[in-house]
Structures are given as structure tokens and as C-alpha cells.
Amino acid sequence: MAKTVVEASHAVAEAVKLCKVEVCPMYPITPSTHIPETISEFVADGELKSAMINVESEHSAASAVVGAAAAGSRTFTATSSQGLALMFEILPITSGMRLPTVMAVANRALSAPISIWNDHSDAVSARDQGWIQLWVESSQEALDSVIQGYKISEDRKVQLPVMVCFDGFTLTHVFEPVDIPSQQKVDSFLPKFRASHVLDPKKPLTMGPIGFPNSFMHFKEQQQEAMINSIDVIKKANKEFGTAFGRKYGSGLVDLYKMGDAEYAVMGMGTLCGTARVAVDKLRKQGKKAGLIKLRSLRPFPKKELQSAIKNLNALAVIDRHISLGQEGPLFTDVRSAVYCNDITINSYIAGLGGRDITIKHFEKAFADLEAGKQKGEWLF
């Protein structure tokens, strides 16, 4: 198939166009800015029939998404870092009102000190707010995950918003060959959005009421049920996508690389997995049984898949591009909780904060620690 060399942010905008998104409330913030810019061009050139709302803040971007989704339109927005932090209030409102949408998060460190560069502190800090989080490694995966995102989000068994998280600069500004699928193919994969509940004077309903203690917990229970349902829906969307487009991303939840006979493995999310693949290949050439677990879905967290992925490992190194200050790497916490019954060494490494490069050497160091039986990770500077 013919590929086009485009920037990852452009690829995401192409996906928005292919998904025929009706309403795009947008507020610019580095490094996500190329997405609203490209969508604006599509709209200005008549390539995309969409209402691009240039709102006055990220808080209003997230809120306008709520309004448009409640009115029954397919919606999209994008943000980064402080922008996601400003949206935070609206994140649990979107998921609590069971409004399907997709948001691209160009991951960037949270201030202070102010940093425009990549780490995962923005989206990981928002992980408990009822959004499905898909973390991607390449421009192609970013484009494909937006399309899959709508399929998952709009599934009646799910009806939860989806974040597609992709690394700021490290991916957002990278040019790669990307297969931009045909409109026809996307149309047959992703049907027109038909919301289950819509603001319509012909059929009045009340959305966003006050939930007293006798009802509130039931809403949260149903959201958790939808999250659990989404595990199979994510897998199915990924599989169907594979059939339709000829590529997929592991099981949809995790993507395993050379894990068949691996004794030692690293695990992480986003672009660091690309570097980790090279490190694994290098170690394999040296006869070492190294592997990679790429986590694609942070929420829902694929416990069972992880338990099965690590069962033959001697040791695992978890690389967190964020730290829960006062505790540890949050991915490490999740992994250890998921596999606490397994007799396996798991080390926690904190790396790549505020745009610090993560190199092959960092992975070699982590693998060397595991092989040497070291029981403790460290900060990789």
C-alpha cells in the first residue's frame, strides 16, 4: 500500500477527517498545536465538514465536547500537560455522563518547572477519571488508534470517552511514512455515530442531575462495569481493524515483542517502546533472552494478559515516564498489584521526565540489573 510521509499530529488530524467528526472544540497548547492547525486547514479547504470551535480555554474545550456529544454529535479535541490539568474537572463529568468522544493527548510534563517536553505525568495523573487510555508508539498507531477509539467509545457496552496518548515532540513532531486509509474503508469499519441519549425537545431528558448518596455509587459501579466490558471491546476493535486494514497492535491491550521465550523483559508505554525494541534486538544478538511488553491500554488495565505475559519471566523492569511523588512509578504499582501472586522480581525505573532522552543504554542497564539479580530499580538520568 502507498504510504505518505506525514507528521504524527497530521496523521491524527487525518484520522479525525476520516472519522467525519462533526464538532471539534480546540484550544492550542504545545506540543498538541499541529492537530488543531491541521484540522482548521481541512475545514478551511472544505475537506472536512466540521464545526471547529476555537474556544477560550481547555476547560471550555472539554465542556463544549460535553455539550456537542450530549446533542448527539461525534466530537474530538486535543491537548497537552497544563491543558489536560485545566480540563481535569470535566474529565469525570464526560465519563460520568457516559458521553463517547476521543481526545488526543500529546503527552507533556506538568509544571513546575515549566517544561514543554515529553513525559507521561499529564495523562497518567488523569487515569482514574473514567477515560479509556490507549498509549501509542508510532504515527501509524496514532492514526489507527483514533479510528479504533471511536469504535470502542461508541460501543453500547462501553459508552466511555477515550484518550489516545502520544508522546509530545518525540512523536507529535516526527515525520514517518503512514498509510492513510481510504474513506470507504473507514466508513465500513466505523458506522455513523448514533448516540443512545440525545438532547432533543421531541424527547426531553435530564442530563447531569444531582446524585444523592442513595444513587451515586450505582453510577460508579456501572462505569466500572463498562470499563471491564471495554477489555473485550478493545480486543475486538483491534482484531477487526487488523482484518480491515491489514495491521493491528498486539491484542489491543498489550503488544508483546520477543516474549515467547524471554527470561527478562522491560515494560513501558509510548515511544520508549521503539527504543526498547532496538535494545531487545541488540541483546538477542548477544544470545540474551530479552523481551518487551508494550502496554497499550493503561485503563482498563489488562491484568490477565499481564499475568500470562510474565509467567515464564525471571525478572521484569518497569519503566515509568512519571512518578507518583511520595510513592513510586504508577505503572510499576499497577503491574506489581496485577502479578503479586507470581514469584518474579520486578524493578521500578523512573526515566525520561520533562523530555530527558531515554536511550538504548538505559534499557541495557535495566536488563543488566535484572540479569545480575539486582532487586531494586533506580532513576535513569
Add this chain to the structure above:
Amino acid sequence: MVVLNKASAPKGKGRDIKGLPYEEYFASGHRACAGCGEALMVRHIVKAAGPNSIAVMSTGCMEVVSTPYPQTAWKIPWIHGAFENNSAIASGIDAALKMQGRREGTNLLVFGGDGASFDIGFGALSGAIERGHKFTYVCTDNEAYMNTGVQRSGATPFLASTTTSPAGKAVHGKQEPKKPLPLIVASHGLRYVATASASNIYDLHAKVKKALATDHTSFIHAYSVCPVGWHSKSDSAITLSKLAVQTRVFPMYEIENGILKFTQKVEREKATPVLEYLKLQGRFKHLSEVEVKQIQEYVDARYEFLLGIEGKKAFDVLY
């Protein structure tokens, strides 16, 4: 012989002799306090808008009292998201309805209290107006954060006592003036801004209809008595609404295409002294004679300012 059944009010479709529809879209049985002036305003605004309407509401008293899940007082589609984002949610709805080809014939009403409109949601309101969204924003102003327990807002009047601007020994209530929100909104360049109150329900209905017919954002500043927060009697909503107009505390006007016109003008010599208004409310009971005089001067100065711009193109029209 015609038998009059005095016990049952007329229901269903139809209108009274002055033209107000009988039909209600904000149902009775909601949980507002006895004598709530805000619920009265909301009920009439929705009644004036009619069934082909969608309402967006900020967090606040009206949201809490009207939608205790699984009950609702709303017979039109209604949405609430958060405190400061009613205008942003409405922006999304406006855009979505346009994209779906169902914007024509649908009224979009956006309700916010004074906290939502004067303070926390002001940026979102200003942004939505600048973008030219078509909706009618109604600020139901009861002059403090009543839902959270009567804390001071940017709409609280000069010298009023609230729980965060108490009348203490050293400081005697709120020291700052009320933010002139309708004039600030008018300065955005929109075509219709009005003030309205329960002192004249027919005037309120007419203004809502005019606002909804505007092909851009329109704004209504709706004076809303809160007997609980104002420490007034629970049957005082109408009395205070009328006194607020007669004392010139709450001027009744429209700003249409940039020109301010009084809908009920009160001449200085015919105005009731502000004391008559203040003395019915516990929030002003700490005031001295000197302070009442200060308020009188303050109120007159605001009114004179409006009289000064009356009939002139005082606001530029951008949309």
C-alpha cells in the same frame, strides 16, 4: 347555569387573558425553598421559551433543587455539567445542532446564577459571545453564593452582609460595589441585553421572546429574590422585586442594537427611598443612617449614569 370550579387552576394548552400560556415546563414539586424568587424566574423564562427549547444550567441552587435523581422538574431537555462551563457546554450544543441541521426552531437557554455568571464562568461567557454562538444567557442573580451558604459574590451589593462579608465590628458588610455585568456583556457588541424581574412578569415574557429571536448571543439579567440569603420573609419575593425597581436599586431596561432604553423608568422625585427596600432584609439590618444615605447616593449615581446614556448609541454593535 355556569358552574365555576374555583379549586382547580386551568391546565394544559391555552392562555390566560393576558396571553401567558398555562402550560408549565418547569414542573411544581421541585425542592426550592418556600418563596424562592429564582425558581419563579426560571419557571416563567422557560414558560416564555416554550417546548422547543433546550436548557443548559450551571451548578447552583436551581440545578440542585430541580434534578434530585431520579426525579426532574424539567419538561424540556436539560443538561448540567459544572459550575463555570454553562456557556461552553452551550457552545458545543449550538455547534452540534447546526451541524445536524436542527438549529432552526430550537431555543437554547443558558442559566447561571450570579456566582456562575459574574465570577467563575465569566470567561466562558465572554468567549462564547465573542464566537457568536446563538443562545440566550440568563443570569438569575440572587446576589450571593446561596447554594453554598450565602457567601459574597461579585454581584453582592455594597454593604450587604453575607457569610464571607459579615457585618462585623470593624468591617460593616461588603465594601465593594456590584459588578455591572449587563453593561460589560453589552460592551461585547451583541444585539440584545435586558434586565428583568418578577415585578413585571409580562415584561419578562416579552424580553425572553425578544432575546430568543436574536440571531446571536443575547443576555438577560434576571433579578431573583432569595428570602433565605437575604433574611427576608418567605412571601417577600414580589414585594422586594417591585421595591427594587421603585427604589431604582434594580433598573429595568433593554439595550437593543447598542441603545439603552428604560422599560420602566423611575424619576428621581417619584422614586421610593432605598430604606424601604433595605429595611425588609436582614442582610442590611446592621446599617447606620449614614450608611443608608451612602447607599442612596450610590444607587442614584448608578441610575443617573444609565439615564445619561439612555437613547444614545452607547455600545458598539459588532455582530
